[in-house]
Amino acid sequence: MQSVAAALDRLAEAASSPTVAKLAEAFERAGHELALVGGPVRDAFLGREMNDLDFTTDATPDEILAIVKPIAEAHWDIGRAFGTIGAKVAGETVEITTYRADAYDGDSRKPEVVFGDSLEADLTRRDFTVNALALRLPKLELVDPSGGVEDLVARVLRTPSSPERSFGDDPLRMLRAARFASQLGFEVDDDTTQAMSDLAPEIDRISAERVRDELGKLLLTDAPRPGLRLLVDSGLAARVLPELPALRLERDEHHRHKDVYEHSLTVLEQAIDYEGERAVPGRPDLVLRLAALLHDIGKPATRRYESGGAVSFHHHDVVGAKLARKRLRALRFDNDTVAAVSRLIELHLRFFGYTDGAWTDSAVRRYVRDAGDAEQLERLHILSRADVTTRNRRKADQLAFAYDDLEERIAMLAEEEELAAVRPELDGQQIMKLLDITPGPVVGEAYKYLLEVRLDEGPIGEDAAADRLRAWWAARGA
Structure with missing residues (x-):
């Protein structure tokens, strides 16, 4: 000051x-x-x-x-x-x-x-x-x-007129209070906080586009956690991003699993830290931050109590991706953002299978292919690392070392095989000429087959790819 x-x-x-x-x-x-x-x-x-x-x-x-x-x-x-x-x-x-x-x-x-x-x-x-x-x-x-x-x-946020009048004039100001709490590091005064809770239903009068823009600004601050907490505690999040407060339902009085709400906020914070450490152009990255915040929103719908007191969340990645698509569309996010966020959520558990045993080169290629382009792969790297919030230092170190190894293998394969642009040795025109066929679904099937060969075995050359395609075609005809 x-x-x-x-x-x-x-x-x-x-x-x-x-x-x-x-x-x-x-x-x-x-x-x-x-x-x-x-x-x-x-x-x-x-x-x-x-x-x-x-x-x-x-x-x-x-x-x-x-x-x-x-x-x-x-x-x-x-x-x-x-x-x-x-x-x-x-x-x-x-x-x-x-x-x-x-x-x-x-x-x-x-x-x-x-x-x-x-x-x-x-x-x-x-x-x-x-x-x-x-x-x-x-x-x-x-x-x-x-x-x-x-x-x-005093580092306090207060409305010039009564908060009831101010928020009544423009309910979006309640979301702005949360954003400024994070952006400026200020506390919201008690009367203003109470009015946010009392008037939370008024936010329904605001267009989805204005709500989206304000949530985006909050997430792009250096420290969004205080603002997100304020939204949840005031009841505003229940109206604009209900999947977030729903994660509090996962608190378990018997401590059989971690607090998913707090875990999600920590993952967001750690993702922001990795943004800075990795110094990636285009940061702060709203797609990454949305994915970090929402990566576990499929857990409430998939929680199951297993024998012996264990708790499982099978397929919460797939369910979470669907929920994220629905919510982000309701908030009028653009199609590219919706697709990128939901894909990251769908893939966020993929890495944890890497620690069960060494992946083949084929598995590494598929990991890169499924992530998408280089920007999405970098986001997946950050999200996977940020998702480790265990207090067990030995386990955290093991996961960090495993991901270091995975990134090194990706880099090695990328250097050897142009991994960022994995595609078959033969394109659609070459496939049609070789098989003497016209455009149609069969060309897509043939291309998909050659892509699987490429992912399984790496580069094999055009001649070998042509031989494989002829064998596939003959077997298909038979």
């Missing part, structure tokens, strides 16, 4: 940038107010990087456009219905929003936008006091009508 003086110095430096200076001068010349607002001001106090430049003004969207057009390299009004105009000024992208209040009519899944008339009123309608801070331009006056600076010092 920066001192107020240090934060103001950072804000003054930001305000002197060409982008902010141009905007401040243009709005003042037009006779309108302008203030830097929200996240950038908050982050100046927290010592965080100030990435996005968000502004608010008393100008209407039409007036904003008229002001920014002469000084912007580009502008767009995709958010015009909500009072927001985007622009690129002096090389930086900015958003400028008319003072406003978002309200719901009680049934609608979209906010009803009402434009406001003052900066202070606009700030008191925002989600949390720490985001209800503004720097009035060009005079560099800090505006904090709700005690946001004090809450930053």
Whole structure:
């Protein structure tokens, strides 16, 4: 946490940038107010990087456009219905929003936008006091009508108005509370937490797309566990991601198996750690984090008590993959994300058979083939390693050594056989020419047969593959 003086110095430096200076001068010349607002001001106090430049003004969207057009390299009004105009000024992208209040009519899944008339009123309608801070331009006056600076010092999340009113205006703010708890490492104050529990059913008024986006932002924080706990404890998760709190039902008073809910949160944390250690491009990775969180959601439906007091979860990988597909589709995730997450869940137990005995090269090839592309294989590597949460150090070390060995074998075979692109020596055109057949299902059967040969034996060359195909064709004809 920066001192107020240090934060103001950072804000003054930001305000002197060409982008902010141009905007401040243009709005003042037009006779309108302008203030830097929200996240950038908050982050100046927290010592965080100030990435996005968000502004608010008393100008209407039409007036904003008229002001920014002469000084912007580009502008767009995709958010015009909500009072927001985007622009690129002096090389930086900015958003400028008319003072406003978002309200719901009680049934609608979209906010009803009402434009406001003052900066202070606009700030008191925002989600949390720490985001209800503004720097009035060009005079560099800090505006904090709700005690946001004090809450930053205390590291607490609180709504500017009563939480009942704030969440009633926009129930998505309850999910944002969970996200900011993780993103900022803040505690949510007691009244706000209670309101989240009391008003949890109101989240049903929010579209699946908005819920999806907020859950994604939470999972992409450095430490999502506190936010996820808050969602579960408040009852919100039961409405937007019910498979997560369902894992708490797996707690066993006789300690015959691990707490699956806590295990899943730990796997997510360990997957995030591996992301950093392995320094893979494209991290943080939402697909990996969804798979880590949801990898055991098939357990409640597959729990069985065996003789002798043991507990089993046979086929929870397959069941979990189906449940994940259903939930992610309901949340309007794109098809590629749904497919990738569900496939990882379906495969997450595959590695544990490796410790039962040495895999053949054929088994290793199939492991790589079933994972998919190189990106999915890397995710499977991380998920499999993260899924080891045993406190038995000897067992954990054995599993780690086994996976090291598996990765080494994959690397060796990849170098020898171009493992990342496993395919038969003969393609569809060659198959049709060799067998003198036309396109149809038989070509696919022949290709599949040659792929199995390739997986079992590795590269055998085109001539040997042609001999195998002729023998297969003759046997098939017979």
